[in-house]
Amino acid sequence: MxxxxxxxxxxxxxxxxxxxxxxxxxxxxxxxxxxxxxxxxxxxxxxxxxxxxxxxxxxxxxxxxxxxxxxxxxxxxxxxxxxxxxxxxxxxxxxxxxxxxxxxxxxxxxxxxxxxxxxxxxxxxxxxxxxxxxxxxxxxxxxxxxxxxxxxxxxxxxxxxxxxxxxxxxxxxxxxxxxxxxxxxxxxxxxxxxxxxxxxxxxxxxxxxxxxxxxxxxxxxxxxxxxxxxxxxxxxxxxxxxxxxxxxxxxxxxxxxxxxxxxxxxxxxxxxxxxxxxxxxxxxxxxxxxxxxxxxxxxxxxxxxxxxxxxxxxxVSESGISGCIYDSLTGEPLSAEIIIHSYYDPNLPPRRSDSKYGRFLRMLKPGTYDIEIRKTGYVSVHFNDMQIIEGQMNEFDILMARTGGELPAVIPQKKIKVRPNPSSNYVLIEMDDGMELTSLSVYDVTGRLVKNFQNPDRTMFWQGLDEQNREVAEGIYWLLGKNDDNQTVQKIVLIRSSVNR
Ligand SMILES: [Zn+2]
Missing domain, CATH: 3.40.630.10 (Zn peptidases)
Structure with missing residues (x-):
């Protein structure tokens, strides 16, 4: 029993x-x-x-x-x-x-x-x-x-x-x-x-x-x-x-x-x-x-x-977009709406950055996206044709300006600095102190490799040339830096100005 x-x-x-x-x-x-x-x-x-x-x-x-x-x-x-x-x-x-x-x-x-x-x-x-x-x-x-x-x-x-x-x-x-x-x-x-x-x-x-x-x-x-x-x-x-x-x-x-x-x-x-x-x-x-x-x-x-x-x-740290949104005048974190235009249903509650850090984090498949950051009382910020690369978290911070104030700005990526940006003839690439890269490459918006830098230094130039030393077209490029435990992406806007030709 x-x-x-x-x-x-x-x-x-x-x-x-x-x-x-x-x-x-x-x-x-x-x-x-x-x-x-x-x-x-x-x-x-x-x-x-x-x-x-x-x-x-x-x-x-x-x-x-x-x-x-x-x-x-x-x-x-x-x-x-x-x-x-x-x-x-x-x-x-x-x-x-x-x-x-x-x-x-x-x-x-x-x-x-x-x-x-x-x-x-x-x-x-x-x-x-x-x-x-x-x-x-x-x-x-x-x-x-x-x-x-x-x-x-x-x-x-x-x-x-x-x-x-x-x-x-x-x-x-x-x-x-x-x-x-x-x-x-x-x-x-x-x-x-x-x-x-x-x-x-x-x-x-x-x-x-x-x-x-x-x-x-x-x-x-x-x-x-x-x-x-x-x-x-x-x-x-x-x-x-x-x-x-x-x-x-x-x-x-x-x-x-x-x-x-x-x-x-x-x-x-x-x-x-x-x-x-x-x-x-x-x-x-x-x-x-x-x-x-x-x-x-x-x-x-x-x-x-x-x-x-x-x-x-x-x-959670792979393909997608992440960053923080701030008020351009006060630096306060903002809870703003992030709209991925192809992944958007206006009938659902808005997807917002958190109010404590202004942090947004959105998972995306590799591809090209139109992204909009929106908040009442602020000038909307648009990113057209943002390229998401397989396995890469695309990190950028955003300053939003109150309507009637200054223009919105994107804070440069912290680990690699690129200037001038937009650039008309050459791009100076500088890495932050302590940043060591094992590879550094430029991709176009379709994800095609344009230029690969061998043994990247702390400071480098990219003259807008591809691997065959041909001038690449005007447009948006992505600079991708990697080392053993980190990767970082920076956007480069290349303008072909007739003054420099
Ligand atoms: Zn069940």
Missing amino acids: IWLLFLSLLDPRYHTAGEVAYELDSIARDHSNITRLDTIGYSSFDSVPLFALKISDNPLENEDEPEILYIGCHHAEEILGIEICMYMISELTSKYTTDPTINDWVNNREIWFVPLMNPDGHSVVMAPPETTWRDTTWRDNKRDNNNNGFFELAYDGVDLNRNYDFYWTEGGSTDPSSEFYKGPYSFSENETRAIRDLALANNFTFCITYHSARYGLTEVVYFPWDWEGGYSPDFPCIRTIADSISKRIIKDSGIGYYTALPGQGLDGRARNWLYGVCGIFTYCIEVGTTTIPPGWMVDDICQRNLPGAYYLLER
């Missing part, structure tokens, strides 16, 4: 809510230099704390660093996401001093985890076998839908992944006894409000929400969105990144990789709200081939998922 009871418990490899809390607390105390444990809310029924752990150097400060969020367990029975988050937390903190890659991520990113978003529902799944309200297929939280003061499997609970305020009316069920019940109104649940407030208070570039499907396809990376023939505005870039995540995660079978698919339907799900409202590129990963696999498989599933999760920590 005792043996039978023991068999029907979930494998002890799976964390209980108490074990999650205990482990987060010990990790936060053992690694207080790089962690901050926050309570971001309390669960809707049992009022237990909803924990978020931030991993970064100077964890108490909101530094000017890219931010990434990982969430586990929207759906109570989809417990693999908790394990992946806890595995990652353990690895990032324990290898911080020994693994240079992890050290770099922790020092230069703000990495957030909400491993167990739905502790109430999770307690239904993890309850001892004799408990009358135990259900290992429970999906929802424990909202008391019929207001009778206690929790019942037949009537209660809200599907947290249908409760977000983005096309909330379109999805889920209005029947409180349905496991897809969307709640009485959007953001009716403490759990979804906690995620909302965390997302609005920070400046996340990426998010992964982990699921493990009981319905539908398994081993899939879903991304926003393909809805009634309409794609999310950043679709081409979001899809490319989803492909890169999925092809880094080996399937349970050991053969092949996860599949990236656009999410169908806009219906109160986390990924669509996080992307649609906050602009966060959010991926919903359906982990594993069964919702709750045997305990011995868990470590292996976590390990196979890590490359997909870690890819985002790298991607």
Whole structure:
């Protein structure tokens, strides 16, 4: 009898809510230099704390660093996401001093985890076998839908992944006894409000929400969105990144990789709200081939998922644009709207730089973009045909002038100075003190290599000639400098003035 009871418990490899809390607390105390444990809310029924752990150097400060969020367990029975988050937390903190890659991520990113978003529902799944309200297929939280003061499997609970305020009316069920019940109104649940407030208070570039499907396809990376023939505005870039995540995660079978698919339907799900409202590129990963696999498989599933999760920590500094926006008179950081013209939907909330640093960070595919920086009361700043090179973060700061004031200006890139710029006959290229480059090249706006400088010096001239010493055409060029751990891009505007010919 005792043996039978023991068999029907979930494998002890799976964390209980108490074990999650205990482990987060010990990790936060053992690694207080790089962690901050926050309570971001309390669960809707049992009022237990909803924990978020931030991993970064100077964890108490909101530094000017890219931010990434990982969430586990929207759906109570989809417990693999908790394990992946806890595995990652353990690895990032324990290898911080020994693994240079992890050290770099922790020092230069703000990495957030909400491993167990739905502790109430999770307690239904993890309850001892004799408990009358135990259900290992429970999906929802424990909202008391019929207001009778206690929790019942037949009537209660809200599907947290249908409760977000983005096309909330379109999805889920209005029947409180349905496991897809969307709640009485959007953001009716403490759990979804906690995620909302965390997302609005920070400046996340990426998010992964982990699921493990009981319905539908398994081993899939879903991304926003393909809805009634309409794609999310950043679709081409979001899809490319989803492909890169999925092809880094080996399937349970050991053969092949996860599949990236656009999410169908806009219906109160986390990924669509996080992307649609906050602009966060959010991926919903359906982990594993069964919702709750045997305990011995868990470590292996976590390990196979890590490359997909870690890819985002790298991607955040690759192809895209980044910089800070300031008021040209006061130097104050500005929260301004960044419009990428080919990736723009005027019906979505504006994508803004943050107000603390004026920082913008947008992921882009390699290509040519028209970019506009807009703020009421300021002269808009336009960049036409900005070239994004594979793997390069195009960094530039922007000064915005109040309307009626001086013209806007772009602050020169800090690591390489180019002058005069625009230039009519030669360009003087100077590197900042301490900057050593292993290569320096000029590309045209189509990404074609025009000129490669061998063994670049601190100071050099480019006379507007290509490798065959032919004069290149008037126009915009990109100077790309690289060394072992850095790359920097500077724009050169070349004007062919008749006076100099
Ligand atoms: Zn799910």
